Amino acid sequence: SLLEETSLPLYFGWFLLSSVQVKVGCTAMDFLKTLDTLEAFKKHIADFTGQAEKEVDLEQYFETKETLHCTTKFCNYGKADGAKEYAKNPVVKKSYGSVFSLSLTALFVTPRTVGARVSLTEEQLQLWPADTEKESEVGIPGSASLPVGSRAHITLGCAAGVEPVQTGLDLLQILILPEGEAVEEMELGSLRYYGEGRWMLSLREPICAAACFSSFYG
Numbered sequence: 001s002l003l004e005e006t007s008l009p010l011y012f013g014w015f016l017l018s019s020v021q022v023k024v025g026c027t028a029m030d031f032l033k034t035l036d037t038l039e040a041f042k043k044h045i046a047d048f049t050g051q052a053e054k055e056v057d058l059e060q061y062f063e064t065k066e067t068l069h070c071t072t073k074f075c076n077y078g079k080a081d082g083a084k085e086y087a088k089n090p091v092v093k094k095s096y097g098s099v100f101s102l103s104l105t106a107l108f109v110t111p112r113t114v115g116a117r118v119s120l121t122e123e124q125l126q127l128w129p130a131d132t133e134k135e136s137e138v139g140i141p142g143s144a145s146l147p148v149g150s151r152a153h154i155t156l157g158c159a160a161g162v163e164p165v166q167t168g169l170d171l172l173q174i175l176i177l178p179e180g181e182a183v184e185e186m187e188l189g190s191l192r193y194y195g196e197g198r199w200m201l202s203l204r205e206p207i208c209a210a211a212c213f214s215s216f217y218g
């Protein structure tokens, strides 16, 4: 019925508790602030500006997001493939409203997005749709062979005109590449460059983020 169809959310996901949102947001800001001052980053500045020598303020470059979350299933109010099946999954129903502890293991930046990589536990993977990584195979060849859950991330910010769906695609694109060269040891961990403006900082100590499994209607 129409009612059933419209009762599905825009997406399901883990929503960071508000104190944790502040902590993660601040860590991301500090990272961006430091990144754009590094010589290694300035060397590749044209990836962001289209011009060598031009400066960029990454804090201004990205429009940061307010409700930080890790999407598990984008349902588009029931229009997305597998949305109904996902909403009916007993594990989804049982977990709805529960708080989980997410492990943020890396921060990444591209000319389009900035995000945090989330490394899911076995328990958390039960809420992760098995075909997520396969869906991106057409656009990102090789992504289907990445481990299930590879796309899990939190969008922290997008460049002007970029949709948040891009963040997960940017992460997958980095993950199919051979590990980039470690260009800098930062306080938070080692920074690697993957070409074409793609940077990833593997966190020395993962950030533990409490998050409620729920859904967003908009």
Ligand code: A2P
Residues within 6 Å of the ligand: 010, 011, 070, 071, 074, 154, 155, 163, 164, 165, 166, 167, 168
């Ligand atoms: P992400 O999970 O990377 O942040 P929007 O505001 O564009 O409708 O998106 C709402 C949320 O759903 C965002 O969190 C976004 O990306 C995610 N999202 C949007 N479209 C898709 C899609 N096609 N596949 C997976 N996630 C999506």
